[in-house]
Amino acid sequence: MLTSTVCAAVSAAGLGIAALTAYRKRFLAATxxxxxxxxxxxxxxxxxxxxxxxxxxxxxVWAGFGLLALSAVLFMVSRGVERRRGGIGGRKERKSAAAAKPDAVAPAASAPSLGAGRAPAKAKAPQGRDSAPKDDFSDIEAILKKHGI
Incomplete structure (x- = not known):
């Protein structure tokens, strides 16, 4: 009952201020x-x-809010402890899982294949202005011949 009276008084005061604002020709603000x-x-x-x-x-209701807050705090504490230990299982389980992993099927599969007994070709340093274009085109010609073009 008291809250209804206070709200009615606030509304009446606001409408009075709106009327004064409209009297000053500020209709948008009054609205x-x-x-x-x-x-x-x-x-x-x-x-x-x-x-x-x-x-x-x-x-x-306040007891309910308190229980919700306690639940949130317990959840955050458990997540912090879990992160500090290194996950749900802990560090020992991670180490044993890493040790139990099988090796790769082909460990050298990621190494580039150079062929049997072939060494990588080293680029020759150009000796002058005339030899630079000749070397560039000879490399291109060798690649084209290799592919049958």
Missing amino acids: RIAAFSLIPIGLVMTGVIDWLTGIVFKPT
């Missing part, structure tokens, strides 16, 4: 003030204010 001042009385009429006061003034 906004009137819209905001009608919110409290609208909340009283819909019953939202009674619902909110029922929540705020009940000790069981």
Whole structure:
């Protein structure tokens, strides 16, 4: 009952301020003030204010919020301990799992294949201006011949 009276008084005061603002020829601002001042009385009429006061003034509701907060704190503490230990199983299980991993099927498979007994070709340093284009084209010709072009 007291909250309804307070909300009605706030709405009446807001509408009064809106009327003064409209008198000063600031109609857009007066419209906004009137819209905001009608919110409290609208909340009283819909019953939202009674619902909110029922929540705020009940000790069981606050006990429920306390239990939710305690649950969140326990969850965060357990996650912190889990991270500190290194996961759910701990470091010992990770080490044993890493030791039990089988080796790769072909350990040298990622190494580039050079062929049997072949060494990588080294590029010759050009000796002058005339030899540089000749060396470039000879490499290209060798590649084309290799592919049958």
